[in-house]
Amino acid sequence: MPFPKGLPAQAILDSLADGVFTVDPQWNVTFFNRAAARITGIEPDEALGRKCWEVFRSSLCDGGCALRACIQDGGTVVDQPIFIVRADGERVPVSISAAPLAAADGTPLGGVETFRDLTEIHLLRKAMEASYTFEDIVGKSPALEKLFAILPQVAASPSTALLTGESGTGKELFARALHNLSARKDGPFVAVNCGALPETLLESELFGYKAGAFTDARRDKPGRFDEAAGGTLFLDEIGDMPPALQVKLLRVLQDGTYRPLGDSAARRADVRVVAATNQDLEQLVAGGRFRNDLYYRLNVVRLRLPPLRERREDIPLLAAHFVRKFAALRGKPIQGLDQRALAALLDHPFPGNVRELENAIEFAFILCPGGLIRPEHLPEGLRPAPEAAPADDTPGPRTLEQAKCLAALGALERNAGRVMAACRELAISKDTLRRLLRRARELGLK
CATH class of the missing domain: 1.10.8.60 (Helicase, Ruva Protein; domain 3)
Structure with missing residues (x-):
């Protein structure tokens, strides 16, 4: 569409909030508007005549240039998010759109690219996501919100805590959160995997030993209870602890003392114990593989960490x-x-x-x-799975099911992948949305 008569193109393009620049077939910058100068930190006079990659230093300039792909293929790019590097070295998030330029007779003239500064959007997104972070735990689901609500109270208590949940649910992150929110936060946080060491090594690892306690014990070695003094000792995979060590750990929890190997004197344990397991301790107790009295000592405060599903x-x-x-x-x-x-x-x-x-x-x-x-x-x-080829070339959905699937895809795209927002727009549940998305892939819909 031509510019209205009497209005110079330069004035119109300089009035835009988005940056605009054009290049000739040799990639020399031929136009650079005021918004482009503001976003990149390079004045138009400095940009004109230079190669575009010298001016518009982006994350795509070393390969995958959107403008080059448009010129070569004759297509367009719309709202592709990338980073550019300003003249002062600052990385700026932008969204770019690009298209080829050609004369009326089809002669290639180069290309045009527009870009929008997304800095404020990124800052708002970070602020929003920060509100869904508790310590280093990320989430906004009701299951996590319930845990977030009681973590400060659990952390303030000196009682032993037991974290249960499947492998990979972040039990150590929660243990660290309990430590960081407690009065012991300035003390050490020491983690021990009870299933990673054989019984003899695990005992010396936990309680330490005195020189001469065994053949290779040439000098005293402090245990993890010593290292965690004034802080928190995290015992991961507690269900794998050997029975003999379960007795010694029970003694520590009951009277607060322990003995290093080869030492005749008991030491005071100034630690808060947080244990974790991905096993069902009640079943282990029923099977005789875990002490009943130790289980109840550990299970003073129990937090179940939900699986990702x-x-x-x-x-x-x-x-x-x-x-x-x-x-x-x-x-x-x-x-x-x-x-x-x-x-x-x-x-x-x-x-x-x-x-x-x-x-x-x-x-x-x-x-x-x-x-x-x-x-x-x-x-x-x-x-x-690879999308199935359509049965025929009939445009648009042919069934009510296809229409629902396309509506689900469109809502998810309009809401930038935010599931709950898409559900609210369509007034459907998360399970229904997931079912429609799954069915859309099976039908080969885009």
Whole structure:
């Protein structure tokens, strides 16, 4: 569409809040509006005539240039999130759109790219996500909110706490939260995996030993109870503790004293014990593999950590948290997951819980070059099945079921992958939304 007569194109483009620049077929910048100067920190006079990658230093300039792909393929890019580097070195999140330019006779003239500063949106998103973080625990599900509500009171108590839950649910994170919220927060937090060591080594690891206690004991060695003095001792996988050590741990919990190997004098244990297990201790007690009296000593305060399948609304928050974590560790310009990848995560049962999700994001960082993580970047077990070819070329949905599936996909996309927001828009439950998304993939709908 031509510009209205009497209005210069320069004035119109300079009035836009979005940055706009154009390049010729040799990638020289031929136009650079005022918003582009404001966002990049480079004046138009400095940008004109330079190669676009010298001016617009982005996370795609080393490969996967959106503008180059548009010019070569004749297509367009709309609202692709990337990072650019300002003249002062600051990284700025932007959303870019690009298209080729051609004369009326089809002669290529170069390309045009617009970009929008997303800094304020990113800050608002971080502020929102921060409200869903308790210590280092990320989530907003009702199951976690119940735990968050009582953690401060449990932390303030000196009583022994028992954390139960499947492997990968974050038991050590909760133990650290109890420590950090307690009066012992300035003391040490010491963790011991009771299932990782044989009985003889675990005893000396916990209680220490005196020189000469056994053949290789050439000098005194403090145990973990010594190291945790004034703080918290976290005993992970307590269900794997050998019976003989269960007796000694019971003594510590009963009278607050213990003896290092080879020592005749008892020592005072100034620690708060937090134990954790992924086993059913009541079944172990019934089977004679765990002491009944020790179980009740440990089970003063019991917190059950829900598996990830019971708090699926936390998956987008956790995924975003892990993306930020690995982006900082790896230095990769990855901003998040696209709608299809997020839908694949929401549809996965996650038997490995939060740890499996973290590993999946770490794997995706290996394959994803930048921008958004797509389904093909996920581990094979999480990738959605290949979309089935449509039965015919009839446009639009042919059945009520297809219409519902398309509505679910559209709502999830409009709400940037936020499941609860999509559910509210459609007035359906989370289970119904997940069923529609699963059925949409089976039907090959996009």
